[in-house]
Amino acid sequence: MTDDTRSRLTDLEIRLAHHERMAEDMSEVMAQQQDEITRLNLMVRRLVDRLQNVEAGGERSPQDDRPPPHY
Template sequence: MAADDLEARLVDLEMRLAHHERMAEDLSDVIADQGRTIDRLTLQIRRLIERLLEVEAGGQGSPQDDKPPPHY
């Protein structure tokens, strides 16, 4: 192989490596964002469950147990 061919192959490999490194960084950022979103949604679900349990413990019952008003 000529030196020019080896140089071209080396440049191509370096470009591919740089591309893969950038892609790995981008995917890492996406995963970190998704982790934060999951944490936020988990907290919201916990709070909603707590509120639901408070409402149920307060004796308000479920909306299906409510009878329609007398004018119906």
């Protein structure tokens, strides 16, 4: 094997190592993003449920049945 071939092979191995590391880092970021998306979707579902409850009249508290203070 010539020195030029060895040098090219070494360069390719270095590039491959960098690409493998980059792929691992991207995979980790994507997993974190999926966790965040799942959490945000859950929050949106809860907010939609609460909003629908409020729009439907919501739960009434005993204070809602009291007359205003000026009576």
